[in-house]
Amino acid sequence: MAKNISFTLKYWKQNGPKDEGRFDTREMKNIPDDTSFLEMLDILNEELISEGSEPFVFDHDCREGICGMCSLYINGHPHGPATGATTCQLYMRRFNDGDVITVEPWRSAAYPVIKDCMV
Numbered sequence: 001m002a003k004n005i006s007f008t009l010k011y012w013k014q015n016g017p018k019d020e021g022r023f024d025t026r027e028m029k030n031i032p033d034d035t036s037f038l039e040m041l042d043i044l045n046e047e048l049i050s051e052g053s054e055p056f057v058f059d060h061d062c063r064e065g066i067c068g069m070c071s072l073y074i075n076g077h078p079h080g081p082a083t084g085a086t087t088c089q090l091y092m093r094r095f096n097d098g099d100v101i102t103v104e105p106w107r108s109a110a111y112p113v114i115k116d117c118m119v
């Protein structure tokens with residue numbers, strides 16, 4: 001049975017490769033733990049858009065663990081804490097109520113940041 005968790009989300013905002021970038025922070029409340037990580041980011045964006053703010057930009061495509069586009073660094077690990085799984089196959093049940101979750105782009109000179117976590 002799913003339970004809801006609340007946590008602090010720190011997500012990387014960057015306006016192009018020359019911008020130095022920064023973290024924005026939001027308290028995410030009552031997110032069902034059977035929500036996928038990308039669905040949680042969709043919820044974040046629904047909140048941001050409803051407030052008239054710019055959405056958080058991140059890469060994704062298939063959301064089925066096939067294409068590899070969902071390349072995020074989560075709490076310092078590629079694709080987060082679930083080894084052998086892509087970000088789109090990561091579910092919020094991997095996190096605990098009260099956690100601080102940090103989302104950053106894959107940092108590589110070969111893949112400059114286009115916007116936020118899109119490289």
Ligand code: FES
Nearest residue numbers: 063066068070088
């Ligand atoms: S979006 Fe395709 S593997 Fe995650």
